[in-house]
Amino acid sequence: MTANIPSRSYWLQRWTALLLTGILAGLGGMLLALLLHEIQHLVYGYSQKALISPQSFLEGVTDASAQRRFLALLAAGLIAGCGWWLLARYGKKRVSISAAVNQPDKPMPGITTLIHSLLQIITVAMGSPLGREVAPRELGALFAGGVARRLHLTTADIQLMIACGAGAGLAAVYNVPLAGAIFTLEVLLISFSWEAAIAALVTSALAAWIATLGLGDEHQYRFTTEMAATSLVFWAALSGPLFGIAAFWFRRITQRARSKVRSNWQMPVFSLVAFAALGALSMWFPQLTGNGKGPIQLTLAGDVTLKLAAAILCLKIFVIWAVLRGGAEGGLLTPGLAVGALLGSLLFMLLGRFFPGSDMASFALTGAAGFLSASMQMPVTAIALMMEFTRMDHSFLVPLTLSAAGAYMTFRKLDG
Structure with a gap:
C-alpha cells in the first residue's frame, strides 16, 4: 500500500x-x-x-x-x-x-x-x-x-x-x-x-x-457565407500548391530579414526607418497598420477591389520584411493569414468566374488556411484555427483541408 x-x-x-x-x-x-x-x-x-x-x-x-x-x-x-x-x-x-x-x-x-x-x-x-x-x-x-x-x-x-x-x-x-x-x-x-x-x-x-x-466569448472574424460551393472543393485542390509556393518565399524573406538583425546601434536606426516607412504608407493605406486582422476581415466581407487587394498584399509583405529587418519582434500567424486571405481574394477577382457559386470570402478563407499551413508548418492547427476564428459551416472543412494539405506538401517539397 x-x-x-x-x-x-x-x-x-x-x-x-x-x-x-x-x-x-x-x-x-x-x-x-x-x-x-x-x-x-x-x-x-x-x-x-x-x-x-x-x-x-x-x-x-x-x-x-x-x-x-x-x-x-x-x-x-x-x-x-x-x-x-x-x-x-x-x-x-x-x-x-x-x-x-x-x-x-x-x-x-x-x-x-x-x-x-x-x-x-x-x-x-x-x-x-x-x-x-x-x-x-x-x-x-x-x-x-x-x-x-x-x-x-x-x-x-x-x-x-x-x-x-x-x-x-x-x-x-x-x-x-x-x-x-x-x-x-x-x-x-x-x-x-x-x-x-x-x-x-x-x-x-x-x-x-x-x-x-x-x-467576452467572441470569435475573431465575421464570416457569413452559409455553405461551401461544390466548385470551392476543386479550387482548393488546384490552388493549394500555389499557396505553398507563396508561403515558401514569404518564409524565406522573413527568415533572411531576421538573420540580418544585429544587436548594436543599427537596431534603433533601422527600426526607426522601417516604422517611418510604414507610417508614411499608412497615410494612404491605413489597412497596413496592425497585425493584419483588418485586411482579413475586409476580404471575408468582400470589401476589397482588385487594385486595393494587390496594393495591400505587396505593401504588407514589404512592411513585414522592413520591421523584422529593423529588429522588431512578433508573430507571423495573423500576418500570414492576412497575406493568404489577400492573395485568395485577388485570385477570386481574377479567376472566380470559372468557379460558379463561390465568393470572395470563401477564396480568402481557403487561401488563409493554405498559406498559414505552409508558412508556419502546421496544417492541422491552421484548419482548427480557421474553424474557431470564423465559426464556419462544416461544409468548408473539405476545401480547407485540401488547400492546407496541398500547400503544406508543396512547401515541404520546395524546402527539402
Missing part, C-alpha cells in the same frame, strides 16, 4: 500543475489583450470609454488623422528599436519557447521574457505589422515552467507543461481552445499521445474560458 502513496501524490502534483498552467496562461493572455486594447484606444483616440468595443482597430486607425498615424508608428519604431536593443544588451539571454521545450533544464529568464512580451504587445498595439500571439505563448510557457519546477515534476513533465502553457496562451488570446491544444501537439511537442492530448486540451480549454471572463 505504501508503494502507491508517492504515485498518488505525484498524480495530484501533476494535475495541480495542469490546472495552474491553464489558469495562469488564461489570466496572462487576458491581461495582455486588455493592455493591447487600452494602448490602441489611447494612441489612435477611439473607444475611450470601453476597452472592448464594437469599433475595430482598423476603423479606429482609419478615423484617426494621417499625421496621427505617422507619429504613432514613428513612436512605435523608437520603442521597438531602443527596447529590443537595450534588452539584448543588458538583459539575460532570452530562451525561446521551442528551446525551453527541447531543453527543460534551461528555464526562461523571467524579467527578460516579461519585457520581451510587453514590447511585442506595445508595438503591435501601436501599429506594428507583426502578430501578437507570441507574447501570450511566452508568458504561458514561463508560468508553466515555473509551476512545474516548484511542484518538482519530472523533466518530461516539465517539458509537457511548458508546451501546454504556450498552447494555452494562444488559446486564451484568440479564444481557440481546440487550436491551442493541437498547436501544442503539432508544433511544440511534434508528437501525439493520449496523455499529452488530454493535458493540452485541459490547459487550453481552461485558459480560453478564463480569458473570456474579461474579453
